Amino acid sequence: MSNNNINNTIYDISTVQQVLINSPLEGIKMLPLNSTILVKASEWEKCLERINVLCSTKWNKKHKYSGKGLVFGETKKCHRAGQYITNRQLRLAQKDMKACSCTAALKIIQHLDNPNVVTFCQTRAHVNHVPGDWDEVRTLPLPSEAIKIIEDQLKSGSSCRSTRISVLRQIDS
């Protein structure tokens, strides 16, 4: 990992959005690739949830690893990893799976010598899809705050596109 950028700031639930960069999609953020991010150990799961909301990502557990010097370590894969199923029947039955062979990976590690922080590092970029594309938003669970905002916006006659941008802005603020 010699080419890894290390940022020494320890982020928490109220600051973690600062580490995110703009995605090509308006209103969507993304994790900087190959950058190790430190977050407060007691809030790492909440920080990851927040990152997922702001980046429109979802990570599934791939494998855990243990090693000397680690409290725990795991690599997560994008929820759109895996082979796209071309069989029409399967596709109809499982249309929300939307696997597209994305190889994005997120490494989460807690070191014994620094147990107060957990590190996140996205080691591979998303491929074959752009997180936050309106197409795939429906495959992700939304936080209740977002659902409420969407309901209000749609009731007031907003278009889907402006509703999306506005929801993301409000969650971001």
Ligand SMILES: [Zn+2]
């Ligand atoms: Zn992906």
